[in-house]
Amino acid sequence: MRVLVVSQYYWPETFRITEVVQALRDEGCEMLVLTGQPNYPDGVPFKGYSWWSVGVEQHDGVTIFRVPLFPRGNGRALRLLLNYLSFILCATVFGSWLLRGRPIDKLFVFGLSPILQAIPAIWLARFKKASLVTWIQDLWPESLSAAGFVHNPKLLVAVSWLVEWIYRKNDLLLVQSRAFIEPVRAMAGNTPVLYHPNPGDFAFSDSDVGAKCPLGFGSGFNVVFAGNLGTVQSLETIIGAAELLLDEKDITLILVGSGSRSEWLKSEIARRNLSNVRLPGRFPLSAMPSIMSSASALLVSLVRNKIINQTVPSKVQAYLAAGKPIIASLDGEGASVILEAGAGIASAAEDVFGLACAIRKLRDSPTHVLEEMGENARAYYENHFEPRFLARNLKEALLATRTKR
Known part of the structure; x- marks a missing residue:
């Protein structure tokens, strides 16, 4: 089966789709990728690439077709709009030319925002007489209004019509969250909708559990938060809980990563004199399994x-793979997964007191209870998020998909 993946983002940019492609390759699929010139996240083309070029390259057994892509630059609205529109146009025009004479069995769209990047895939699927599958990562137009990008009701209605058209031109829609199923079905017409979660990273499936942790942990209860330190991570809740836990001398909160709120975190830790919070910075993905597996518990908010x-x-997914108890300071589907797995405990999003209580509760839990949570976490990961397991499921879904045209 020859599969063409259409994605504005791909290696050497760090996005999950790269490992998904590699996993499908390992399952015996011939993989091709239609993408732009890499420039995420800094907004300038990577070394060795130029935004106006067209070309074909090989990487790790995958054929990559690159089309011109206006760089996103500083991420302001106009540049982002040009960035998105340039991919739609160039993938349609130059993509058709690059792929001339190449038979394609399936087209697979990695549906990050904006979902409009599926438009060139719709044309290519018709041109190649191939079935089309889109893996929806964000809900549109809901994500536009939730992020504050669009408030005009008439414009949101227009976007909704366009999204409906895109969905109905597909032969199968996959959604990364079970909570996406109903809203997508409501817009999809007779296009089937199936749940296909995001997999974990190879680094967590293949990690060496005996690898040395690059961080020094104390002998107390060490709670690790790992990842982006941005606006949606509710860092105010974590800092507020840390302040409530100052008298608990054996509890330390370790926030591994960086982001737009790193400086704010540093200033708040200093202002509140939070001796129980550490900011060690970013580490490579390869180091994260050993850091997480050395923690007492893992925190997501x-x-x-x-x-x-x-x-x-x-x-x-990474936390579950680490096999450690998880503290979830969030609502909805993420908390449901952790509780369903029996992998930890949850408090409501933005509940400072509830998070502090959850951390104390885990700290006070017997060792065998914590070990059982960790075992449940790893077992749930293997059965639901392991990348090779999900690649086999995805291959079967692609093979079973037939074009409606």
Whole structure:
């Protein structure tokens, strides 16, 4: 089976789709990728690439077709709009030319925002007489209004019509969260909708559990938060809980990563004199399994938001793979997965007191209870999020998909 993946983002940019492609390759699929010139996240083309070029390259057994892509630059609205529109146009025009004479069995769209990147895939699927599958990562138009990008009701209605058209031109829609199923079905017409979660990273499936942790942990109860330190992570809740836990001398909160709120975190820790919070910075992905497996517990937090509640944070898969108890300060699907797995405890999003109580509760739990949570976490990961397991499921879904045209 020859599969063409259409994604604005791909290696050497760090996105999950790269490992999904590699996993499908390992399952015996011939993989091709139609993508743009890499420039995420800094907004400038990577070394060796130029935004106006067209070309074909090989990487790790995958054929990559690159089309011109206007760089996202500083991420302001106009540049982002040009970035998105340039991919739609160039993938349609240059993609058709690059793929001339190449038979394609299936087209697979990695449906990050904006979902409009599926438009060139619709044309290519018709041109190649191939079935089309889109893996929806964000809900549209809901994510536009939730993020504050669009408030005009008429414009949101217009976007909704366009999204309906895109969905109905597909032969199968996959959604990364069970909470996405109903809203997508409501717009999809007779296009089938199936749940296909985001997999964990190879680094967590193949990690060496005996690898040395690059962080020094104390002998107390060490709670690790790993990942982006941004606006949706509800860092105010974590800092507030840390302040309530100052008298608990054996509890330390370790926030591994960086982001737009790193400086705010540093200033708040200093202002509140939070001796129980550490900010060690970022580490390579290869180091994260040993850091997580050395923690006493792992923490995930998000703000309270209707759309965010419907997603499963990507760090949940990594936490489950680490085989450690999880503290969830969030609502919705992410908390449901952790509780369903029996892998930890949850408090409501933005509940400072509830998070502090949850950390104390785990700290006071018997060792055998914590070990059982960790074992449940790893077992749930293997049965639901292990990347090779999910690649086999995805291959079967692609093979079973037939074009409606």
